[in-house]
Amino acid sequence: xxxxxxxxxxxxxxxxxxxxxxxxxxxxxxxxxxxxxxxxxxxxxxxxxxxxxxxxxxxxxxxxxxxxxxxxxxxxxxxxxxxxxxxxxxxxxxxxxxxxxxxxxxxxxxxxxxxxxxxxxxxxxxxxxxxxxxxxxxxxxxxxxxxxxxxxxxxxxxxxxxxxxxxxxxxxxxxxxxxxxxxxxxxxxxxxxxxxxxxxxxxxxxxxxxxxxxxxxxxxxxxxxxxxxxxxxxxxxxxxxxxxxxxxxxxxxxxxxxxxxxxxxxxxxxxxxxxxxxxxxxxxxxxxxxxxxxxxxxxxxxxxxxxxxxxxxxxxxxxxxxxxxxxxxxxxxxxxxxxxxxxxxxxxx
Amino acid sequence: xxxxxxxxxxxxxxxxxxxxxxxxxxxxxxxxxxxxxxxxxxxxxxxxxxxxxxxxxxxxxxxxxxxxxxxxxxxxxxxxxxxxxxxxxxxxxxxxxxxxxxxxxxxxxxxxxxxxxxxxxxxxxxxxxxxxxxxxxxxxxxxxxxxxxxxxxxxxxxxxxxxxxxxxxxxxxxxxxxxxxxxxxxxxxxxxxxxxxxxxxxxxxxxxxxxxxxxxxxxxxxxxxxxxxxxxxxxxxxxxxxxxxxxxxxxxxxxxxxxxxxxxxxxxxxxxxxxxxxxxxxxxxxxxxxxxxxxxxxxxxxxxxxxxxxxxxxxxxxxxxxxxxxxxxxxxxxxxxxxxxxxxxxxxxxxxxxxxxxxxxxxxxxxxxxxxxxxxxxxxxxxxxxxxxxxxxxxxxxxxxxxxxxxxxxxxxxxxxxxxxxxxxxxxxxxxxxxxxxxxxxxxxxxxxxxxxxxxxxxxxxxxxxxxxxxxxxxxxxxxxxxxxxxxxxxxxx
Numbered sequence: 001x002x003x004x005x006x007x008x009x010x011x012x013x014x015x016x017x018x019x020x021x022x023x024x025x026x027x028x029x030x031x032x033x034x035x036x037x038x039x040x041x042x043x044x045x046x047x048x049x050x051x052x053x054x055x056x057x058x059x060x061x062x063x064x065x066x067x068x069x070x071x072x073x074x075x076x077x078x079x080x081x082x083x084x085x086x087x088x089x090x091x092x093x094x095x096x097x098x099x100x101x102x103x104x105x106x107x108x109x110x111x112x113x114x115x116x117x118x119x120x121x122x123x124x125x126x127x128x129x130x131x132x133x134x135x136x137x138x139x140x141x142x143x144x145x146x147x148x149x150x151x152x153x154x155x156x157x158x159x160x161x162x163x164x165x166x167x168x169x170x171x172x173x174x175x176x177x178x179x180x181x182x183x184x185x186x187x188x189x190x191x192x193x194x195x196x197x198x199x200x201x202x203x204x205x206x207x208x209x210x211x212x213x214x215x216x217x218x219x220x221x222x223x224x225x226x227x228x229x230x231x232x233x234x235x236x237x238x239x240x241x242x243x244x245x246x247x248x249x250x251x252x253x254x255x256x257x258x259x260x261x262x263x264x265x266x267x268x269x270x271x272x273x274x275x276x277x278x279x280x281x282x283x284x285x286x287x288x289x290x291x292x293x294x295x296x297x298x299x300x301x302x303x304x305x306x307x308x309x310x311x312x313x314x315x316x317x318x319x320x321x322x323x324x325x326x327x328x329x330x331x332x333x334x335x336x337x338x339x340x341x342x343x344x345x346x347x348x349x
Numbered sequence: 350x351x352x353x354x355x356x357x358x359x360x361x362x363x364x365x366x367x368x369x370x371x372x373x374x375x376x377x378x379x380x381x382x383x384x385x386x387x388x389x390x391x392x393x394x395x396x397x398x399x400x401x402x403x404x405x406x407x408x409x410x411x412x413x414x415x416x417x418x419x420x421x422x423x424x425x426x427x428x429x430x431x432x433x434x435x436x437x438x439x440x441x442x443x444x445x446x447x448x449x450x451x452x453x454x455x456x457x458x459x460x461x462x463x464x465x466x467x468x469x470x471x472x473x474x475x476x477x478x479x480x481x482x483x484x485x486x487x488x489x490x491x492x493x494x495x496x497x498x499x500x501x502x503x504x505x506x507x508x509x510x511x512x513x514x515x516x517x518x519x520x521x522x523x524x525x526x527x528x529x530x531x532x533x534x535x536x537x538x539x540x541x542x543x544x545x546x547x548x549x550x551x552x553x554x555x556x557x558x559x560x561x562x563x564x565x566x567x568x569x570x571x572x573x574x575x576x577x578x579x580x581x582x583x584x585x586x587x588x589x590x591x592x593x594x595x596x597x598x599x600x601x602x603x604x605x606x607x608x609x610x611x612x613x614x615x616x617x618x619x620x621x622x623x624x625x626x627x628x629x630x631x632x633x634x635x636x637x638x639x640x641x642x643x644x645x646x647x648x649x650x651x652x653x654x655x656x657x658x659x660x661x662x663x664x665x666x667x668x669x670x671x672x673x674x675x676x677x678x679x680x681x682x683x684x685x686x687x688x689x690x691x692x693x694x695x696x697x698x699x700x701x702x703x704x705x706x707x708x709x710x711x712x713x714x715x716x717x718x719x720x721x722x723x724x725x726x727x728x729x730x731x732x733x734x735x736x737x738x739x740x741x742x743x744x745x746x747x748x749x750x751x752x753x754x755x756x757x758x759x760x761x762x763x764x765x766x767x768x769x770x771x772x773x774x775x776x777x778x779x780x781x782x783x784x785x786x787x788x789x790x791x792x793x794x795x796x797x798x799x800x801x802x803x804x805x806x807x808x809x810x811x812x813x814x815x816x817x818x819x820x821x822x823x824x825x826x827x828x829x830x831x832x833x834x835x836x837x838x839x840x841x842x843x
Contacts, residue, residue, distance in 0.1 A: 213711050213712060214707070214710045214711050214712060215703060215704045215707045215710055215711075215712055216710065217712070218696070218703050218712055221689070221692065222689055222692075222700060225689040225690075225691060225692060226685070226686075226688065226689050226690070228685060228686045229680075229685075229686055229687050229688055229689060229700070230689075230700070231648070231668060232646075232648060232668060232678055232680055232686055232687065233672070233700040233701040233754065234668055234669050234671075234672030234673070234701045235700070235701075236669055292689070292691060293691060
């Protein structure tokens with residue numbers, strides 16, 4: 001049989017209708033409803049924060065060094081937020097990423113693991129952290145997809161259990177990284193930008209490609225947009241759901257490596273409440289909590305907005321409590337702006 | 350209303366439509382899906398503001414900039430998607446938006462009493478005002494919706510396809526209520542696909558086609574049905590069902606279902622479908638006909654029996670195995686089971702096949718758009734823009750997306766569950782012709798429809814089903830609608 005069947009039309013379609021799609025490319029409104037328009041609120045918010053920072057803190061804020069501080073601050077939450085974006089677009093939620101990250105940092109710095117790393121290569125620590133994240137993610141995904149447990153509950157259970165397991169393994173001690181090659185790698189500086197930021201850029205880039213250019217991304221949108229339609233169209237919905245949580249776990253593992261590089265120690269308290277920051281960044285970035293719609297670009301902006309906000313407050317010596325209030329306001333305002341700009345394009349009929 | 354125009358995102362939904370409604374009449378609005386009926390009533394209800402044109406109410410020109418404006422004038426609307434809140438009681442729903450309250454405290458006693466009076470007026474005094482609406486049937490929800498419309502000082506009620514969710518007995522009651530309303534001087538705008546309903550209830554008819562008025566206020570009694578169809582479609586539909594093509598006896602058996610059963614739903618269902626053959630399942634709602642299709646497809650896990658496609662046995666309960674073997678299902682609920690409403694047409698068309706166009710896991714949007722565009726022109730899908738979200742299409746065109754999905758997926762066995770539900774007369778004829786041509790191309794087709802006439806008109810072979818059992822398997826040309834109904838009655842009684 002041929003690649004596809006075509007059916008000859010009973011009568012030719014009117015010419016005016018077939019010509020319609022051509023005009024799409026030159027339409028200025030189409031551009032505005034595209035990626036620029038969708039993220040307009042976020043771009044404006046980030047620009048406003050920069051303006052506030054530049055006015056109140058002057059050169060201290062706009063210095064290249066400070067911009068790097070902001071990016072470094074954004075990088076770890078940023079990596080977790082990329083994984084979270086996939087889970088949320090796929091119609092789920094993952095509350096466990098922060099504590100999985102803590103667990104991965106603890107397991108990767110166990111003396112046995114470090115001894116193995118010292119006697120062979122530092123990459124062992126990286127693999128262990130990734131494996132722990134991936135395994136926790138697969139457990140989440142399996143329980144949710146095949147055990148039919150609500151994602152909120154399944155990942156809440158993982159949040160509690162992973163944190164507890166990390167405490168047991170670390171005996172509530174801080175485990176210092178003793179592998180110099182690992183530290184050397186994490187302290188590498190390419191083109192004046194340090195490793196943490198490079199990892200964030202790589203993960204965000206890979207996430208963008210995965211979501212927009214691959215069958216994995218297409219399945220994610222289908223599963224989150226209409227689960228039943230995806231199932232009846234032959235998409236392996238359950239398997240894909242499991243993969244989404246495994247991906248979120250993997251990003252938690254990457255984040256664990258990053259926090260080890262930054263703090264030079266693994267502890268069970270790493271990543272506490274990171275899940276909430278990540279969810280906030282994803283939602284502020286325009287991803288629908290109900291699933292089916294969202295962008296990596298938006299999430300990156302969301303992360304940058306929160307990191308910039310923190311930096312502006314620190315530069316002005318304001319307390320973290322004031323900062324928390326401002327964060328809350330930002331979340332609401334950003335979501336309102338999102339609805340204003342995207343609502344006209346999708347909801348008009 | 351005169352000269353109403355409205356465009357959305359560059360699409361002209363309404364183009365100079367005129368409509369005149371007098372007190373106490375039932376004014377029917379007829380038109381195919383996408384003709385602009387919904388846009389027209391939303392304009393009248395104050396949801397959309399017209400780009401041009403005027404609305405004159407009782408001799409005065411009015412601007413309806415919000416639904417509240419329309420309600421204040423006495424225009425109430427009952428939307429197609431029932432707009433009641435399941436978690437609230439009957440009375441709370443009726444007074445939703447204008448609660449009876451003193452200083453912010455609701456007066457539930459008074460509300461319940463007034464709700465009861467409204468329900469009595471609608472002939473449903475037995476419906477308790479304190480009952481939660483979520484537990485009511487679709488028909489009763491509609492009564493609640495109608496009571497809400499009457500709770501305002503209403504002079505015009507717009508009903509958007511009210512009969513779509515009702516069975517024939519409930520439709521009779523609806524008509525009785527409509528007649529009482531018009532006797533009281535209230536005008537009713539009634540929107541429907543069903544021509545026979547217009548005959549029964551309508552006083553005058555206006556017809557829309559492609560956003561223009563093709564007829565305005567024709568008296569129902571003097572207008573023949575053929576004329577209405579011509580006004581709606583722009584052509585005369587002499588023969589709705591395309592002629593059957595005889596299936597050669599040696600044609601390959603593509604689908605072979607043996608002793609299929611699903612505990613408590615149906616049992617011992619056996620049939621075969623040859624290349625080029627259309628098999629119809631005729632039965633009433635609840636007979637198990639949709640469940641049979643879903644089980645063949647693997648969306649439900651069979652408890653007994655086998656399904657073979659081209660001789661190869663399918664794994665039970667595996668949709669993926671079915672799809673890979675060349676089966677496609679167009680589900681009963683198009684929107685909730687078939688489409689990604691916010692995604693573009695082309696992604697909906699390739700939802701089952703995008704992985705095939707992909708290379709190394711990377712999707713090939715260019716190729717997907719190309720095949721979708723080919724299908725759009727082959728199936729005459731409108732609007733012909735592969736990037737338009739599926740949500741914005743009419744029912745008939747959404748149905749074509751689902752057909753296109755399986756056409757691009759090398760499907761050889763098509764299972765169609767209610768392919769013309771919510772599709773109007775003109776688009777139906779197109780879909781019938783499409784199904785016929787698919788069979789002529791060598792596909793095997795199984796069709797389920799609640800309209801027995803449709804099954805008999807399209808199918809070569811008919812399975813009559815009642816209570817989850819196949820009562821009879823006959824050639825479609827050797828049976829008629831009466832005989833099918835007789836069989837069902839006998840079968841159910843036995």
